[in-house]
Amino acid sequence: MAFHEISLTVNGSLEQVRVPSNLTLMRLLRESLALTGTKNGCSAGECGACTVLLNGEPVNSCMVLAVECDGAEVITVEGLASDGQLNPVQAAMMQAGGVQCGFCTPGMLISARALLDRNPDPGEDEISEALVGNLCRCTGYIRILESIKEAAKLQATRA
Amino acid sequence: MAHPITPKSSSPVGESKPRIDAREKVTGAALYADDIQFGNKLLYARIKRSPYPHALIKKIDVSRALALPGVKAVVTGQDFPGFIGLYLKDRHIFCRERVRYVGDPVAGVAAINPETAEKAVNLIDVEYEVLEPVFDPEFGASPQAPVLHPELGQYIVASFILPRPGSNISNHFKIRKGDVSSAWQKCSKVIERKYRIPHIQHVPIEPHVAIAKVEESGEATLWDSSQSPFAQRDLIAETLGIPQSKMRVIAPLVGGGFGGKAGVSMESLAVAIASKVRGYPVKLLLTREEEFFTAFVRQGLVATFKMGCDVDGKLLAMQNTFFWDGGAYTEYGVNITRAAGYSCTGPYEVPNVHTDSYCVYTNHPVGGPMRGFGMPEMHSGLEQCIDELAHEIGMDAVEFRRRNCLKGGSILPTGGRMHPTGLSECLEKAAEAIDWGRKAQPSAPNKRRGKGLALMWKAPAMPGNAGSSAWIELAEDGTLTLGVGCQDIGQGAFTVAAQMAAAAFGVPYESVRVATPVDTRYSPYEWQTVASRITWSTGNAIIAAAQDARRQVLNLVARAWGETTDDLDIVNGMVVSFKSEREIPVKDFAVAGLPKPDGNGWMGGPIIGRGNFIPADVTGLDPETGQGEHAVVHFTTGAQAIELEVDLDTGRIEILKGVAAFDVGKAINPELVKAQMEGGLIQGISSALFERLQLKDGVVQNASFVDYRIATSSDLPKSVQSIIVEVPQADGPWGARGIGEHSMVPTLPAIANAIYDAIGIRFEGPPFTAEKIYLAMLDAGIVK
Ligand code: FES
Ligand code: FES
Numbered sequence: 001m002a003f004h005e006i007s008l009t010v011n012g013s014l015e016q017v018r019v020p021s022n023l024t025l026m027r028l029l030r031e032s033l034a035l036t037g038t039k040n041g042c043s044a045g046e047c048g049a050c051t052v053l054l055n056g057e058p059v060n061s062c063m064v065l066a067v068e069c070d071g072a073e074v075i076t077v078e079g080l081a082s083d084g085q086l087n088p089v090q091a092a093m094m095q096a097g098g099v100q101c102g103f104c105t106p107g108m109l110i111s112a113r114a115l116l117d118r119n120p121d122p123g124e125d126e127i128s129e130a131l132v133g134n135l136c137r138c139t140g141y142i143r144i145l146e147s148i149k150e151a152a153k154l155q156a157t158r159a
Numbered sequence: 160m161a162h163p164i165t166p167k168s169s170s171p172v173g174e175s176k177p178r179i180d181a182r183e184k185v186t187g188a189a190l191y192a193d194d195i196q197f198g199n200k201l202l203y204a205r206i207k208r209s210p211y212p213h214a215l216i217k218k219i220d221v222s223r224a225l226a227l228p229g230v231k232a233v234v235t236g237q238d239f240p241g242f243i244g245l246y247l248k249d250r251h252i253f254c255r256e257r258v259r260y261v262g263d264p265v266a267g268v269a270a271i272n273p274e275t276a277e278k279a280v281n282l283i284d285v286e287y288e289v290l291e292p293v294f295d296p297e298f299g300a301s302p303q304a305p306v307l308h309p310e311l312g313q314y315i316v317a318s319f320i321l322p323r324p325g326s327n328i329s330n331h332f333k334i335r336k337g338d339v340s341s342a343w344q345k346c347s348k349v350i351e352r353k354y355r356i357p358h359i360q361h362v363p364i365e366p367h368v369a370i371a372k373v374e375e376s377g378e379a380t381l382w383d384s385s386q387s388p389f390a391q392r393d394l395i396a397e398t399l400g401i402p403q404s405k406m407r408v409i410a411p412l413v414g415g416g417f418g419g420k421a422g423v424s425m426e427s428l429a430v431a432i433a434s435k436v437r438g439y440p441v442k443l444l445l446t447r448e449e450e451f452f453t454a455f456v457r458q459g460l461v462a463t464f465k466m467g468c469d470v471d472g473k474l475l476a477m478q479n480t481f482f483w484d485g486g487a488y489t490e491y492g493v494n495i496t497r498a499a500g501y502s503c504t505g506p507y508e509v510p511n512v513h514t515d516s517y518c519v520y521t522n523h524p525v526g527g528p529m530r531g532f533g534m535p536e537m538h539s540g541l542e543q544c545i546d547e548l549a550h551e552i553g554m555d556a557v558e559f560r561r562r563n564c565l566k567g568g569s570i571l572p573t574g575g576r577m578h579p580t581g582l583s584e585c586l587e588k589a590a591e592a593i594d595w596g597r598k599a600q601p602s603a604p605n606k607r608r609g610k611g612l613a614l615m616w617k618a619p620a621m622p623g624n625a626g627s628s629a630w631i632e633l634a635e636d637g638t639l640t641l642g643v644g645c646q647d648i649g650q651g652a653f654t655v656a657a658q659m660a661a662a663a664f665g666v667p668y669e670s671v672r673v674a675t676p677v678d679t680r681y682s683p684y685e686w687q688t689v690a691s692r693i694t695w696s697t698g699n700a701i702i703a704a705a706q707d708a709r710r711q712v713l714n715l716v717a718r719a720w721g722e723t724t725d726d727l728d729i730v731n732g733m734v735v736s737f738k739s740e741r742e743i744p745v746k747d748f749a750v751a752g753l754p755k756p757d758g759n760g761w762m763g764g765p766i767i768g769r770g771n772f773i774p775a776d777v778t779g780l781d782p783e784t785g786q787g788e789h790a791v792v793h794f795t796t797g798a799q800a801i802e803l804e805v806d807l808d809t810g811r812i813e814i815l816k817g818v819a820a821f822d823v824g825k826a827i828n829p830e831l832v833k834a835q836m837e838g839g840l841i842q843g844i845s846s847a848l849f850e851r852l853q854l855k856d857g858v859v860q861n862a863s864f865v866d867y868r869i870a871t872s873s874d875l876p877k878s879v880q881s882i883i884v885e886v887p888q889a890d891g892p893w894g895a896r897g898i899g900e901h902s903m904v905p906t907l908p909a910i911a912n913a914i915y916d917a918i919g920i921r922f923e924g925p926p927f928t929a930e931k932i933y934l935a936m937l938d939a940g941i942v943k
Pocket of ligand 2: 135
């Protein structure tokens, strides 16, 4: 197995790591960097639990090889809050009751963050469209969608 | 003089407090079993599984696997002779002589990384002699079927499970009440229908994971995603010959359970493998594919209902036969069969009942508990039949239900009487919310619109002595630590537990922390987090623990102040006297005690309260008639109503509105109750419209998220309404009873009834896919 030296920025801090060719970004985050907020629900790009922001775009980190991330900037759920202040998507998710078992939550939050970065005031259809790749078995999505509407409002008042 | 436990205004019970675990879950800090870091010594396990649904194992050669560098252990069934199972010990950890489903574990490997473990599994050679399989439960129950468990008569079985050795029937539950045969003549209408409910899967987003470590001394620790740490301690230890006290289960947060992580399934594999490589932690993480067919699945059901009523629509008789496709092992599933048996009439009073509920071994994946424990499957047919019978006698389906549904005091199919219930209120409220009786216009000319409604009931299905316990400890800073052995599987158990502890002891909700993760070494015993029993059962234990701690606190302060405890209360963490109007914060003495009144020495000491609970009066049922005084602890009842449209061009169903009304006794946290109603409704919709494990010759054909579709964010009804009804449960904490499972029980039949209302077609079984609907409409000449 070939190994590669790569460096990438994860949640604002520079990481230099030696990774085998077949290591996914998900496993790099969860195992090498112990950033276990990013979840593994299928390792097959089908559930969205492992969603992270890669250079600002939401990706299933189980489908991205670590070697492809040389020089990239990655944001995980652990990087959403700053200085102890929750990101609006996090605060709204708590308030609206969008969390049950919480296993889909990190991926949902990242997809929500990406959506609000694209469009700070999305409509209902746009919200449900943006989350179609993030499966949740507990909540029935109702309060999750609600929370993203709330997050948009919260973000507008904070700005 | 008696005082209420806490003044009503400040009681956290009945308030929608924020979830105790929400912040850790939105920040990514929440710890799940697969998140625990074990360092470089961690080994990875993979399982060699049977490719055949039914075969004898002739020979296993592990030599090539053992020779692979990086492999630390290879185990087979020969290493572990014991049997395991919750109600019926009918399986080995690894197969020994026979495999009974595609996926049955025959060997296990531990290696230094997952890739090596996988490679080693492929190097294990197994020779089989293929046997004739059984895939249909009706055939399986017949004398012609090959017998899959010839040893059935020797298995250890719970007293209330009735296997038929020499056949594939691992439980036969009967109800014989009144006289069905003479009742049919008195009926003005009798209908008979047959339904097939397919296997589905729980599909938690977190796959099963177990990490086990066995020390040189033989002490074993298991970290896993578990609804049942205590049952796992008990069963795994017993099977492996370890004393229960040397088996420790640590269970962090669960990323969705729905029953699939109850009892024991893959966890025993991890412990067994770890026992052969002592000192090393061994992790077994199911792939998503394995999750679909090697974890528990929901049993399939073939059900016939015959029911009749008189001219006034009064139900006179029911004759129901259930063939449950229990799969290869029915160690847990046998009790689903029993639950369906004693609940067989649905929430209706029926004087004459004849029911046979058979649990049948097949060569399908292992059936096990899933949200509703047989009730969604059974109600699927039953609640459609009720609609049809109402139509047959020309009565409105809601009116028919109004007349027949259980009220407090109604006679149950098992002979006892129904406790007070808000079922009628749920029915009226759901009907009103869906605007029952008024047909709205379709939204487009190519659509047909329909409404449907269904009722449900469900009791916690568990042994009569399933116990709970709790402890309460106070810290110097005034916080109360609550020890419980129940799990938060997403339903909010820890939040509700904290609310109950706060209210029962007398501190603000914010001052309670729950001692997590659940750890069988330190946490108090809990039978299992299943059956929607936690709020009720653990809640009662929490009240007992809080009262124990209160007694200690009040006795101490009464002595110190020379007062009686009758004049004292704990309010917001302060002991207050209604007589002297003195007050003192509990934190001032909860650990350090108080000086004796004469100043010489101390009294009190660290406060720790303990409490437990066990159902007091569940009685057995007669094995021939199923009759008995008190079959179960109680029933939660409710109703759902659906409005939908069928697209004539595509057959696609769009759910416009979903209404749920359930009698929860008392909503300890109303928003969490509603969240359960919503989640269950969408899971119910998903099971009705999309879900089915496609089994062909015992092989699951759709073991991935792409091929097994579950509801996504784009499948929601436009409007969802959740209605809480509260008719208190006499022995419930603040009157509460469970709601976790019930919310998906009536969804499927409500949808089926609405489809019928829209297009006049009924189906033998779900899922009601666009293709199936379209083809049926073609057949019926509705579309051309
Ligand atoms: S774990 Fe990456 S999409 Fe499921
Ligand atoms: S909250 Fe459990 S999967 Fe979404």
